[in-house]
Amino acid sequence: SEKQELLKELEHLKPRLEPLRILVQGPVGAGKSCFINTVQRVLLGRNVSIALESSTTAIQGESFTLSKHGGGYYPFVFNDIMGLETKGEGIQIEDIKVLEGHVLEGYKVSPQSSKDDKRYNPRPSPGDRIHCLVNIVPADAISRLDDSVIDKMRTIRKKASEWSIPQVIVLTKVDNACEIVSQDLRKLYHSKKVKDKVEVSSHKLGIPLNNIYPMKNYHAEITEDTNVDVLILMALRDIVNFANDYVESIASESLPGS
Numbered sequence: 001s002e003k004q005e006l007l008k009e010l011e012h013l014k015p016r017l018e019p020l021r022i023l024v025q026g027p028v029g030a031g032k033s034c035f036i037n038t039v040q041r042v043l044l045g046r047n048v049s050i051a052l053e054s055s056t057t058a059i060q061g062e063s064f065t066l067s068k069h070g071g072g073y074y075p076f077v078f079n080d081i082m083g084l085e086t087k088g089e090g091i092q093i094e095d096i097k098v099l100e101g102h103v104l105e106g107y108k109v110s111p112q113s114s115k116d117d118k119r120y121n122p123r124p125s126p127g128d129r130i131h132c133l134v135n136i137v138p139a140d141a142i143s144r145l146d147d148s149v150i151d152k153m154r155t156i157r158k159k160a161s162e163w164s165i166p167q168v169i170v171l172t173k174v175d176n177a178c179e180i181v182s183q184d185l186r187k188l189y190h191s192k193k194v195k196d197k198v199e200v201s202s203h204k205l206g207i208p209l210n211n212i213y214p215m216k217n218y219h220a221e222i223t224e225d226t227n228v229d230v231l232i233l234m235a236l237r238d239i240v241n242f243a244n245d246y247v248e249s250i251a252s253e254s255l256p257g258s
């Protein structure tokens, strides 16, 4: 099946360097934690509310390692940074130096943090950087999001663009945005309402339509839904491949003599 194919492809992934680092950003309540949980659930093939290995290492975010079904870990990690709602709190623009890999374990981001901090990494290697930026946007609330939240996301996105870091939008909560889709997820690509949300989010964040992944997270329901699984896995496959492409490109850049 399509799901098995995708799982196999992810299972056999051998990136140029490990782990690939995927940064997840988005407004409070957008579904960031649910997305990471759903990814782990689909990869393991069972409910996993406690299976995620989490450590608060890097920035204000938590870093999540994903377990394999047969033991071991996938060669990619998710970093979940806190919601971008609060003015003056949450991520500070300077803090996006994390994108470049300037931040070592234990570095505490605060408005006072500076380059003098011992845990500031002045010479980040390709493996320290973020390799893909995933913008989590709630389909049902995109039109109502505060401009300041969109501005912060755009600022981080633009910074990521300067370093050529690939970027996508994961558009969550499509079930809340469209009644028909909520009843049958297979109607997703025929939904005028979802199409509209995809276009609005593309316009607001400046990310092309073909890098937007509308989907539904596992949240309240216990029962497995292959349609949810396939949507998640297709997005994940692209995200890790984009991350790996990026790693390939920066690795060849930094080869001596090139």
Ligand SMILES: Nc1nc2c(ncn2[C@@H]2O[C@H](COP(=O)(O)OP(=O)(O)OP(=O)(O)O)[C@@H](O)[C@H]2O)c(=O)[nH]1
Binding pocket: 026, 027, 028, 029, 030, 031, 032, 033, 034, 035, 082, 083, 084, 172, 173, 174, 175, 176, 215, 216, 217, 218, 219, 220
């Ligand atoms: N209907 C629906 N609800 C969702 C979906 N994804 C997440 N939710 C719900 O949205 C709420 C917020 O989800 P979280 O994953 O905690 O959001 P978050 O982005 O991690 O929020 P913060 O950590 O506070 O920034 C929860 O009540 C979830 O159950 C989805 O795809 N569909």
Ligand SMILES: [Mg+2]
Binding pocket: 032, 033, 034
């Ligand atoms: Mg969360």
